[in-house]
Amino acid sequence: MTAQSQIYAGGFADPEFEAQTVFRTLMDCFARPGTIGRLTALATPPSPLGMATGAVALTLCDHDTPVWLSPALVKSAAPNWIAFHTGGPVIELKDEARFAFVERDGAVPGFDQFALGTAEYPDRSTTLVVEVEALTGGRPFIGRGPGIKDEVVIAPKGLPDLFLDLWAANRALFPRGIDLVLTAEESVLCLPRTTRLSIKG
Amino acid sequence: MNDLATYNFAYLDEQTKRMIRRAILKAIAIPGYQVPFASREMPMPYGWGTGGVQVTASILGPDDVLKVIDQGADDTTNAVSIRAFFQKVANVAVTTKTKEATIIQTRHRIPEEPLRESQTLVYQVPIPEPLRFLEPRETETRKMHALEEYGLMHVKLYEDIARNGHIATTYAYPVKVEGRYVMDPSPTPKFDNPKMHRSEALQLFGAGREKRIYAVPPYTQVVSLDFEDHPFEIQKFDRPCALCCAENVYLDEVVLDDRGGRMFVCSDTDHCEDRRCAGHAGPMLAIEEAAE
Amino acid sequence: MYVAVKGGEAAIQNAHRLLADRRRGDRSLPAITIEQVVQQLGLAVDRVMAEASLYDRSLAALAVRQARGDMIEAIFILRAYRTTLPRFGSSEPIDTARMKIERRISATYKDLPGGQLLGPTFDYTHRLLDPSLLGDGAVAEPARKEPGEAVMRVSDILDSDGLIEGDGTMPEGHVPGDLTREPMEFPMPRDLRLQALARGDEGFLLALAYSTQRGYGRTHPFVGEIRIGEVEVELDVPELGFAVSLGVIRVTECQMVNQFKGSANEPPQFTRGYGLVFGQSERKAMSMSLVDRALRTEEFGEDIVAPAQDQEFVISHADNVQATGFVEHLKLPHYVDFQAELNLVRRMRRDYETARDGEGDMKEAAE
Numbered sequence: 001m002t003a004q005s006q007i008y009a010g011g012f013a014d015p016e017f018e019a020q021t022v023f024r025t026l027m028d029c030f031a032r033p034g035t036i037g038r039l040t041a042l043a044t045p046p047s048p049l050g051m052a053t054g055a056v057a058l059t060l061c062d063h064d065t066p067v068w069l070s071p072a073l074v075k076s077a078a079p080n081w082i083a084f085h086t087g088g089p090v091i092e093l094k095d096e097a098r099f100a101f102v103e104r105d106g107a108v109p110g111f112d113q114f115a116l117g118t119a120e121y122p123d124r125s126t127t128l129v130v131e132v133e134a135l136t137g138g139r140p141f142i143g144r145g146p147g148i149k150d151e152v153v154i155a156p157k158g159l160p161d162l163f164l165d166l167w168a169a170n171r172a173l174f175p176r177g178i179d180l181v182l183t184a185e186e187s188v189l190c191l192p193r194t195t196r197l198s199i200k201g
Numbered sequence: 202m203n204d205l206a207t208y209n210f211a212y213l214d215e216q217t218k219r220m221i222r223r224a225i226l227k228a229i230a231i232p233g234y235q236v237p238f239a240s241r242e243m244p245m246p247y248g249w250g251t252g253g254v255q256v257t258a259s260i261l262g263p264d265d266v267l268k269v270i271d272q273g274a275d276d277t278t279n280a281v282s283i284r285a286f287f288q289k290v291a292n293v294a295v296t297t298k299t300k301e302a303t304i305i306q307t308r309h310r311i312p313e314e315p316l317r318e319s320q321t322l323v324y325q326v327p328i329p330e331p332l333r334f335l336e337p338r339e340t341e342t343r344k345m346h347a348l349e350e351y352g353l354m355h356v357k358l359y360e361d362i363a364r365n366g367h368i369a370t371t372y373a374y375p376v377k378v379e380g381r382y383v384m385d386p387s388p389t390p391k392f393d394n395p396k397m398h399r400s401e402a403l404q405l406f407g408a409g410r411e412k413r414i415y416a417v418p419p420y421t422q423v424v425s426l427d428f429e430d431h432p433f434e435i436q437k438f439d440r441p442c443a444l445c446c447a448e449n450v451y452l453d454e455v456v457l458d459d460r461g462g463r464m465f466v467c468s469d470t471d472h473c474e475d476r477r478c479a480g481h482a483g484p485m486l487a488i489e490e491a492a493e
Numbered sequence: 494m495y496v497a498v499k500g501g502e503a504a505i506q507n508a509h510r511l512l513a514d515r516r517r518g519d520r521s522l523p524a525i526t527i528e529q530v531v532q533q534l535g536l537a538v539d540r541v542m543a544e545a546s547l548y549d550r551s552l553a554a555l556a557v558r559q560a561r562g563d564m565i566e567a568i569f570i571l572r573a574y575r576t577t578l579p580r581f582g583s584s585e586p587i588d589t590a591r592m593k594i595e596r597r598i599s600a601t602y603k604d605l606p607g608g609q610l611l612g613p614t615f616d617y618t619h620r621l622l623d624p625s626l627l628g629d630g631a632v633a634e635p636a637r638k639e640p641g642e643a644v645m646r647v648s649d650i651l652d653s654d655g656l657i658e659g660d661g662t663m664p665e666g667h668v669p670g671d672l673t674r675e676p677m678e679f680p681m682p683r684d685l686r687l688q689a690l691a692r693g694d695e696g697f698l699l700a701l702a703y704s705t706q707r708g709y710g711r712t713h714p715f716v717g718e719i720r721i722g723e724v725e726v727e728l729d730v731p732e733l734g735f736a737v738s739l740g741v742i743r744v745t746e747c748q749m750v751n752q753f754k755g756s757a758n759e760p761p762q763f764t765r766g767y768g769l770v771f772g773q774s775e776r777k778a779m780s781m782s783l784v785d786r787a788l789r790t791e792e793f794g795e796d797i798v799a800p801a802q803d804q805e806f807v808i809s810h811a812d813n814v815q816a817t818g819f820v821e822h823l824k825l826p827h828y829v830d831f832q833a834e835l836n837l838v839r840r841m842r843r844d845y846e847t848a849r850d851g852e853g854d855m856k857e858a859a860e
Contacts, residue, residue, distance in 0.1 A: 016210050020262045023222045027260065030229045031403040031418045032318075060226075062219050098223075119347035123227035123236045146232050146379055147418035175381060179230045192230035192418075194379070208577055237676030244573040247818030249825065272829045279825050281501035309829045327819070338805055340679050365841060371833035390833040410815050412676050436836055454832055468829055 007080045010044035012058055017041075022059040026181070029190035034143045034152030036135050038187045043085075046077035048103035050131045052183035054081075060127070061088035061099055068097035068114075068126070070106045097126050104131040104184075108160045111170045111178050122175040125193075129181045133158030135189045140200040147192070153200060156182050156189060167197050211258040212290040217241055221259040221414070225405060228416035233378030234346070235329050235413040243409065250283055251409030253306050253325035257287065260321065260405075261304060266294045268302035273310035273451065273468035280308070299471050309372075311393040313450050313472040316402035318419065324387040326408040329415065331375040331385040351383050354426065362431050371436070376423050383426070384415065392435045392451045397423040442467045443485040445476035516561050530554035539743075539772025540564055544813065545571035546673065546692045547578075548742050548771055565694075569814045576673075583669070585727045585736050589746045589769070591643045592722040596773075599647045600716040601750060607644030612721060613773070647718035648748045648765065657750065657763040679805045686788055686804060690781045691770060693811030699776060701801040702783035710799030712786045713752035714766065721745045721773050745770045747778035751786050754793050764793065 012018040018041035025037040043054030061067055067088040069078055078101070079090045091097060094113045102108050114126035132138075138157030141164065144150075159182075160166070170177045170193060177193035191197075209215065217239075224238040243251040261267065267287055271280035275297040283306065287293050296302050299314040308325040316322060328334075332342040335353045345351065354375060361369040374391035378384050386394060387406060397404060397417060404417040417423060427433035441448045443464040450472065452465040464485050467473035477486065517524065531538055531554045541553040545568045553571055560566035596612025599605060611617075651657040661683065663669070670685040672692075681689070690698060705712055723743050727736040747768035755761035766786025768778035787801040797803055810816060 016215060017263065019215065019219070020260075023218075024260065024262060027222075027225060027229070027403070030226050031416075060219060060223055062216055064220065065223070120343050121237075122231050122234060123224070125227075127226070146421040147229075149420045175231050175234060179226070194230065194232065194418075212577070214577065214579065237678065239673070239675045242569075242572045242576040242673070242814065246569070246821060247815045248820075248822030249818060251818075272826045276501045277826050278501045278505060281505060285502070285505075308825075309827070327822070338679075339809075340805065366844065369837060369841075371837045372830040388827075388830050390829055392833070410819055436833060451829070452832070453828055454835065468832075 006046040006077050007084050010046070010054065010081065011085045012041060012043065012055075014041075015058070018055075019059045022055045026056065026059065026188065026190065029181075029188055030147070030179070030192050032147045033145065033191050033195040034148060034154045034189065036187050036189050042186055045081050048072060048076060048106075049078045049081065049101070050104065050183055050185070052186055052188055053101060053103075053129055053131050056129050056181060056183065056188065057082055057088070057099070057101065058085055061086040063087040063089070065098035066091045066096050068092070068094050068100040070100075070102040072103055072106050073101055094126070100126050100128045102128070102130045104133060105158065106131075108163075108166075111166050112173075114178050116173060116176045116178065119176065122177070125176065125178050127179045127181060129183060131183045132156050133184065135182060135184045135187055141197045142200045143191075144196045144198075145192075145194045148195070154189065154197075156184075164197060164199065167191070171196055208290055210291055211261050211287070212244070213241065213255065213258045217255075218259045221255055224414045225256065225259065225416065228405070228414050229403070229418050231382075232417055232421050233376075233382030233384040233415060235408075235415045238412055238414050240409045240412040245282070245286070247410035248327060249279060250306070250308060250325040252407030252411075252414070253308070253323050253409075254283060254286070254407070255409055256323050256405050256407035256414060257304060257306050258291070260323075261287065261291055261293060263291075263293070265303045266296050266301055268296050268299065268305045268471075269307075270305065270310060270312070270469075270471075271308040272453075273312070274470040276470065297471050298475075299469075309388055309390075310451070310468060311389055311396045313447075313467070313469045314475075315396070316400055318401045320402040322400075322402050322404045324389075324404065324406045326385065326387045326406045326413070327410070328373075329385055329406065329408040329411050329413040331373075331383050346382060349381065351377075354383060355428075358426060359428070362428070368427070368431060368433075374433075375426050377426060378417055379422050380424075384417075384423075386423075390436060390451060391425065391433075394423070394425045394433070395435065399423075438465060440465055441483065442473060442476075443483045445473045445481045445486070446483045447472065447476055447481070516559070525558060527551055527554045527558065530557055536773060537562070537564065537567075539774055540695060540777070541567045541571055543771040543774060543777060544568040544692050544694065545575060546771075547571055547575040565813050565817050569817070572814055580674075582728055584739065585729055587724045587726060587742075587744070589720065589724055589744070590646055590649075592720055592724050592744075592746075594644050594720055594722040595743075596721040597644060597718065598716070599718045601647060601718075602650075605647065605650065607642075614775075644720075646720075646748065648750070651717070651750065651763060655760070655762070658754070658765060661765070661767070677808070679808075680791075681804055681808060683785075683789070686808060687767065687769070687781075687785060689808045689811055690768075690784055693781075694813035694816070695774070695777045695780070697811055697813065697816075698780035698784055701787070701807060702780035704799065705783055705787050705801045710787045710790065710802045712749075712764075712766065712783065714783055714786065715750045716779070717748040717750040717765075719745065719747045719775055719778065721775070743772055745772065745774050745778040747775070747782040749779070749782035749786055764789070 021040045025039055029035050029037040039052055039055050042051040043058050045054030065088050067090050069090055082088050095115045108130055117125035134157040136155055138155045140153050140155040143152045143154055174193055179193055180191040182189045224236045228236045243254055269280045269284040271277040284295050299312045304321050306323040330342050332345055335357055336342050358368050372390045373385055373388040374394055376384050376386055399420050401419050403419055406415045425433040438452045444466050447467055451468045453468045455464050455466055531550045537557050538550055538553045541556055542548050556567035556570040597610045672685055672688050723741045725741055726739045728739050729736045749766035751764045751766055753761040754764050766782035768781030770778045784801055788804050790797050790802040800806055
């Protein structure tokens with residue numbers, strides 16, 4: 001595929017209904033942190049943007065949502081793909097981004113560099129979408145908090161080494177803070193800022 | 202002018218749905234916090250469920266089964282009207298059975314049947330700000346939430362006690378969500394407050410005129426405000442439902458004649474019907490059936 | 494005997510059939526056409542367009558007919574339609590200096606370039622019921638003047654002498670807000686406030702404007718100018734490199750000149766209140782400009798002492814579709830909440846009676 005055709009292809013075939021099903025999976029996964037949701041509609045964005053990540057972008061981004069992309073994504077065809085399919089303006093300032101995307105194995109910036117919301121408007125924070133190697137098979141964490149009956153075990157593979165510290169610092173900012181969507185292949189796992197994580201075992 | 206009737210699936214355009222969906226996700230991430238959203242003008246009046254309708258329209262898919270209740274009943278006129286709206290604009294399957302619904306839009310009640318994980322309850326909210334009647338200014342109440350400054354609310358409840366010997370708030374009774382935000386549960390009777398606590402279902406709240414969306418995720422702590430010496434308590438009825446004999450449910454008072462005749466029946470019509478189908482019969486049931 | 498209320502659906506359908514019947518009225522009379530409403534009830538059409546924020550005379554007329562002449566209902570119908578329309582872009586600001594003027598008056602100057610032009614006004618008509626309108630008598634052709642040169646604004650006359658504050662410039666790159674697309678937030682910048690006022694209820698704004706004249710936030714206003722006429726709406730098309738005309742709309746503009754402000758850094762100047770409304774509606778444009786000026790109280794370092802100066806109060810209550818919805822929602826069933834209150838009142842009365850009887854017993858015991 002040429003670079004040009006990559007940009008125009010790969011969107012939803014039936015945007016109205018596909019965006020709805022992706023959103024419902026995201027909503028369920030945010031409401032039940034730790035649940036792995038398999039998306040029933042996917043995008044085929046240009047590499048290194050993944051299928052699930054692309055579907056999240058198509059579902060939630062538009063003209064009103066400034067988007068930050070990791071350095072590797074900025075160099076790829078991703079900015080043009082996002083601009084063409086969503087209209088989301090790609091920006092450089094992390095703390096003005098409503099959504100931020102990091103590709104698999106890409107360096108994840110410190111969460112506090114993104115928009116964290118204010119005490120009056122904690123909702124004005126970045127939702128960070130990070131693609132990982134897999135949503136299972138990694139180091140297990142125990143999650144607790146709203147949406148979780150007692151506790152849930154999550155074990156995404158390919159998280160940054162300092163993830164737990166970063167997340168604890170983010171949790172400490174509550175009600176401010178970022179919200180996180182982890183993606184791998186066709187699935188998502190969501191961590192709202194309310195989820196408390198600890199090492200299992 | 203002939204193309205007037207071509208509307209999108211579930212009425213709202215895709216950009217509006219995206220905006221509402223983003224607000225819903227943030228609302229879930231900050232339980233009890235009111236997310237401002239750019240509420241649209243809907244083809245039904247403000248104050249008649251436009252917030253709930255926008256939330257439902259943004260989450261609804263072709264596989265959903267929708268139930269709409271007002272005052273606990275499926276056949277109240279506004280519930281009928283909203284249900285008909287979604288049948289028309291989304292061609293969605295509808296039900297009156299709480300058990301069968303995936304999305305339940307409600308005004309003023311929570312169904313008696315405990316909700317399950319696969320269900321979402323959407324509340325229609327008139328005034329989302331629990332502090333509004335103590336402080337009319339949005340700029341001030343927003344600060345109070347930011348600073349977690351809820352003293353005024355406790356003072357109000359305490360004044361009730363001083364005047365009446367008990368808290369005189371019977372509906373829209375304020376709750377604290379996950380130990381942080383004080384939230385208005387919408388004008389449900391306080392009888393329903395305990396059902397919100399650690400509910401299996403996701404609860405979404407839409408206030409169209411006031412342009413706010415908020416949420417209580419499943420298994421989230423929802424505590425009704427009270428005092429140690431005046432603990433929160435729910436309404437009790439001293440008799441069961443006259444039609445299905447149910448106890449510990451919320452009852453409507455029905456005036457039977459002009460000589461003081463009254464009966465008390467389930468406000469949740471589906472619950473009542475279910476019980477009657479299962480053979481429970483209250484003293485007035487035979488009379489009602491005879492009349493039909 | 495108890496029969497449960499059922500069949501809400503059938504009741505609604507029957508109510509709507511009856512509504513349609515009442516709307517049509519006596520079938521032996523011809524139905525009123527949309528074009529007749531547009532032509533002969535033009536000011537009703539104007540008000541619906543203004544408060545629905547949608548310029549379309551035919552659709553507004555349809556809404557008026559559908560609403561049986563209920564203005565707020567018609568505004569509501571048109572707004573609900575407007576919501577569903579896709580946005581292709583934002584037009585360039587209209588230039589009212591280039592207006593094709595049909596009416597233009599100034600209260601601040603006796604005569605001025607371009608002159609005073611009364612236009613189609615009710616002013617100076619004697620409000621006597623006119624029996625000739627019972628029939629369809631011939632109406633004489635009006636005297637017409639060829640539309641001439643653009644007429645200078647009165648505010649520009651003052652401005653050229655530096656006697657009035659500037660025309661409210663916005664910062665470079667400022668994108669005008671849109672209340673119908675973004676959540677409201679207070680304090681609200683002036684562009685959004687003006688939008689809220691432009692679509693606000695005429696009656697509410699009139700009452701607020703009146704209150705400022707009676708001392709509830711006085712602004713010492715003079716009508717610098719009211720002009721009514723047609724302006725062109727243009728859309729900038731980046732691909733073409735120039736703006737293309739989308740058509741012509743009629744608007745009413747009011748520039749109110751208010752008492753001065755000055756500071757150590759700035760010499761005393763008159764201040765402005767601004768009103769701009771779709772169609773011909775002088776009452777609305779004047780009220781809007783008075784309320785706009787009143788809402789700028791804080792900007793001029795004045796204290797907020799009156800309702801018309803309080804933006805959260807004014808903006809939150811100016812929208813008649815919101816207001817009518819919430820006031821009228823009280824007719825929806827509230828019996829669940831009422832039951833809760835009923836139980837409480839009964840309990841409080843029991844407590845009261847117990848306490849009273851208790852007192853009685855104590856008295857008896859003491860006697």
